[in-house]
Amino acid sequence: MGTANATIFPLASGRFAGFSCASRYPRRVLAHGPAATGLAFLPCCVGFTAGARRAGRPYGRTGARTLVLVGAVVGALGLLWFSRLGVDGPFLGAVLGPSPLTSLGIGACFVPPASPATTGVDVEEAGMASGVLNSAQRVGGSLGLTVTASAATRHTHPTGTPRLSDLTAGYGAGLFLAARLLAAAALLACLPPGRDRDHPPVAPGDGGPPGREGDGSGASPGPLARGRGRA
Structure with a gap:
């Protein structure tokens, strides 16, 4: 239970932080409209849903640990690809290319930790276990957004409106930090599970x-x- 909650924390941080930076790039740097930006991230939504649904099939054979490890590594590689942004794109290489890789990896590893985090607890503690899991997701996501926003702000122009190159560098720094958060989740997934008390x-x-x-x-x-x- 403790390892699962510790793993979901950086997973949520990397997920929300990465998608936040990646969604702002086509809007503010490539000057796409709201509809075009939404359509640009449609493959990302499809990949996340597909990854979450597909993860249930091998779960019985591999367990949550392997799915989290593989999914976090794949998602981190996708965010590293995302972080190689350019002022002029191109859209296919900067957004559309890494979207399926990132979303499939994050989707595959985001759901499996819920089972070990809520399994093996007493009936009267089931609600508390679920609340701790949800809190780890919410707090982890909020902290990830805060940290990556701070990292991105350091690269923007100190006065006036930031230049496109500054925005691009800031979003790239935020995406790189989000990739490291997913890598930290993969390392936590390698830790041995906590010893359960036998009742x-x-x-x-x-x-x-x-x-x-x-x-x-x-x-x-x-x-x-x-x-x-x-x-």
Whole structure:
């Protein structure tokens, strides 16, 4: 549970930060209109959905760890491709090319951590486990946007309206930082899982672990107890 939540934090940071910088580039640097910018990121949306849906098929064979590791590495490579932006594009190489790679990788690794983060907890703690997972996603995404926005601002012109080259450098720096966040998530996925506490199931009316009968002492019932049972 702890490793899964620790992994989802940089995953959410890299995802929101990367998509934020990548979506601003065609609008502010390439001067595309709102409709053209939305259509430009349609392959990214399709890739994210396809990656999330496809990840469920190998999950039973590979588990969450492998999917997160592979997906985070693929997404990081896509964001690195995104970070090689130019003032003049080109659109095919700067936006359309890395979009499917990035979205497939992030989509494939974003859903699997939810299962280990909420599995194995007591029934009365299930809501808390789900809340911790959602909080890790929200806080991680917000922190990622804040950090990448700060990194991008450092490259803009200090006075007046930033030049296109400054905007391009800023978005490239933000995308590169988002790629490193996904790489950190891949490294966290390599860590061994936390050791779960074993709580042996207790039968209703039984005061001890399985195998004990009635008194919770772990000893077999004596002849007197067996005789009372037959009576």
